[in-house]
Structures are given as structure tokens and as C-alpha cells.
Amino acid sequence: MLRLENLNKYYPPTGEVGAGAMPAPALTDVSLDIAQGEFFTLLGPSGCGKTTTLQCIAGLEHPGTGRITMGDRVVFDSDPGILVPPNKRGLGMVFQSYAIWPHMTVYENVAFPLQHGPRKLPSSTVRTKVQAALERVMLQDYVDRPAPYLSGGQQQRVALARALVSEPSIILLDEPLSNLDAKLRDAMRVELRDLVKALGITTIYVTHDQTEALSMSDRIALMNKGRVVQLGTPEDLYLRPKSAFVAEFVGRSNIIQGKVEQVGVDGRGVVNTAFGPLSCPLPATAQQGQTAELMVRPHGVEILPAGAEAKGANVFAATVGRTSFLGEFFDIELVSADGAIVRVFGSPYQRHETGTAVAFRLPEDRCLVLACRS
Ligand SMILES: Nc1ncnc2c1ncn2[C@@H]1O[C@H](COP(=O)(O)OP(=O)(O)O)[C@@H](O)[C@H]1O
Ligand SMILES: [Mg+2]
Numbered sequence: 001m002l003r004l005e006n007l008n009k010y011y012p013p014t015g016e017v018g019a020g021a022m023p024a025p026a027l028t029d030v031s032l033d034i035a036q037g038e039f040f041t042l043l044g045p046s047g048c049g050k051t052t053t054l055q056c057i058a059g060l061e062h063p064g065t066g067r068i069t070m071g072d073r074v075v076f077d078s079d080p081g082i083l084v085p086p087n088k089r090g091l092g093m094v095f096q097s098y099a100i101w102p103h104m105t106v107y108e109n110v111a112f113p114l115q116h117g118p119r120k121l122p123s124s125t126v127r128t129k130v131q132a133a134l135e136r137v138m139l140q141d142y143v144d145r146p147a148p149y150l151s152g153g154q155q156q157r158v159a160l161a162r163a164l165v166s167e168p169s170i171i172l173l174d175e176p177l178s179n180l181d182a183k184l185r186d187a188m189r190v191e192l193r194d195l196v197k198a199l200g201i202t203t204i205y206v207t208h209d210q211t212e213a214l215s216m217s218d219r220i221a222l223m224n225k226g227r228v229v230q231l232g233t234p235e236d237l238y239l240r241p242k243s244a245f246v247a248e249f250v251g252r253s254n255i256i257q258g259k260v261e262q263v264g265v266d267g268r269g270v271v272n273t274a275f276g277p278l279s280c281p282l283p284a285t286a287q288q289g290q291t292a293e294l295m296v297r298p299h300g301v302e303i304l305p306a307g308a309e310a311k312g313a314n315v316f317a318a319t320v321g322r323t324s325f326l327g328e329f330f331d332i333e334l335v336s337a338d339g340a341i342v343r344v345f346g347s348p349y350q351r352h353e354t355g356t357a358v359a360f361r362l363p364e365d366r367c368l369v370l371a372c373r374s
Contacts, residue, residue, distance in 0.1 A: 001036040007066035026052045028226045041205045043213040044223035050206040059086035092163030092171040100147050100158045107143045110161045133161040153184045174206040247295045256294040274340030275316040280367035290372040298345040300366035308359035315361045320352045
């Protein structure tokens, strides 16, 4: 449906950059294939290239090289030099910086793209379409309200109605919920996803918020420094991160360094860590003596009574360090004899006092080896 092939983009150097120095590329070889009706998210830290990617899709920025195809129509190609302007790409957009127009009513805001679009529509058609778009976002009773007299959530819904009114096949959303308070953001997440799914619109959603990305997306492309570093379903990214960057950006994680002690024939082995020898699955290529980097989620660690380390596999002694109560769980640091720390999310119903001796278990199947290096 929407295909990006090897997009590369440099922004011209700004005044701040030292004389002659080229800034780092904003996009490097970004390739994505997005299916019809998919809710697809670009996730990543600030400055990683999410907005740039979206603006290249919109036609508001142009890649230095690469090709963008929508359906079977090439809208950008650096090689034969194809460039379809933004208003001919059939897109709806809600950009963080494109607030709704404060000097217009709800009706005028939503009607704007139809009145200034590529085709001139009769005013009765405009009225019908605006009415339908406002009904979709449940704002049909606010038609004549001046835009400033709306709550933040309502303004966001106006922006959405304006993006949907031309019945686009693709909608681009750049951090559309980031200016809302936490409660409203939760509600709008569900509302927004239900709406675009019900309409069957292909959605490209940009956010730096992993909760939004995990809860809304069919697939996520996690970006870092202008590159896509992992592409997959929310579960792929959370449960099967391919690097420490992914593990740490999506959810919380303990990254544990160790040395491969033993490689079994069954895809398992033993890694020596600061806590002690740890049995875990190993990649087929792992070799004895290599440095291993492992990941365990704080939810995956079990706290046991002191002394349990003498009995089970992957059970280690520790002392309770800093703890904080977060309502839904206790965030607890466990400290080994030589100072290594593992973070655990424990039950809110069970307090562990700082300084007490405990044991903890790293269940074998929750230990994920991210890399083994010689
Ligand atoms: N108009 C611009 N001129 C120069 N550099 C820019 C411009 N827009 C973005 N950049 C740079 O490109 C990189 C990617 O930015 P952006 O796509 O906005 O990231 P994100 O949306 O993920 O925060 C950043 O290093 C940013 O500073
Ligand atoms: Mg951005």
C-alpha cells in the first residue's frame, strides 16, 4: 500500500554546525512496506527522524535519494525525478505543530481542506461531508463553536475530522496526543485507533511514547539516529528485542553482561554473570569464552526469601536496595554482594525493606541473549 525504498536525507548545514562539517544524516536507508488498513507506528527518541519520514511521505520534505510508492503510484523517485505535490497525494494529516485555526469555527476548520482542495465541490456536498466527519469524531453538536472554545481533546478531534474529511486512503499523525493530559490521552488512544480501524484507513502514527506505540499499533518501526533499528509487532519489540537499545527504549529492562561459560547442544548454555552462573538459551553461533549481553525484564524477575539461592537454578542472593512504590508495582533494586544491580517490579502488596537479605530468580526462559561477541 505504502512503500518507502531506501530513503536518505540530509538537511543542509545550519549556522550552528562548524565550518565545513556536514550534519549527521536525518534519514539513512529507511525502507518500509506498509499494508492497506495497517496501523503503523514510527517510534523513537526525539531527533531520530520520525517527523522527517512522515513529511517525506506527505511531500512536505523531499528525500535526497529513494522512492515512495502509494498503491501503484510512485509519488517520489529521486532517480527519474518524480515529485507529486502534497495536495495530490490523497493524504490526511494531523501534525503536532498544525493546531486547528483559532479564528475559525469548528465547521470552517473541517471544511477548509474541501474548499481549498484540488477539486471545487458544491457547498451542499461540503456540508454533508463535514457533517459526516464531525459525527465520526462525535462533535456534530459543536458545528458553529469557535475553535478556541473547545477542550484540548475536542480540538484534537477537530484536527482529526479535518484530516478525515477528504476521505484519504492514508492518514499521517505526528504526536497527535502529546499535548493532552494523561487521562485524556489514554481515552483518545483507544478512540483514535477504533476510529481509523473502523474506517479502514492506513495510518502512519508518529510517537516517542512507547505505551502509545505498544497499545495502538499493528506494527512498529523503532528508529534511532535516522535508521530503522527494529521492525515488528508490539510483542516482537517487547519480548524479542534485537539490541540493548530496543530493549531499553521499549519497556524497562535489565541489561546483564557476562561471559559464555558453557554451550550446550540443546540451544542452552551457561553465562557467568556478576550474580553467578546463569543458565539461559544461547544463539546457535555462541562460543565458549565470548562476551554475552543479556536482557531480563523487571517484571520477569522473581523475589524469593533469603536462603533460596542454595536450592534452585538461576537463584541468587542479594540485598534490597532502593525501592519506590508506584501503586501498580514496587520498583525495587536488588544489589549483589559485589554491587551489581538488578531491577525488579514486585507486587504492590508486598513491601521489601531496604537492607534486608533476599534471593531472586531469573527464570531461564525470560533471559534473552541480545549479543555474543568474541
Ligand atoms: N528543517 C530542518 N533543518 C535542519 N535539520 C532538521 C530539520 N528538521 C529536522 N532536522 C534534524 O533532523 C533530525 C531528525 O529530526 P526529526 O525528523 O524532526 O526527528 P523526530 O521527529 O524523530 O524528533 C534531527 O537531528 C533534527 O535536528
Ligand atoms: Mg518529531
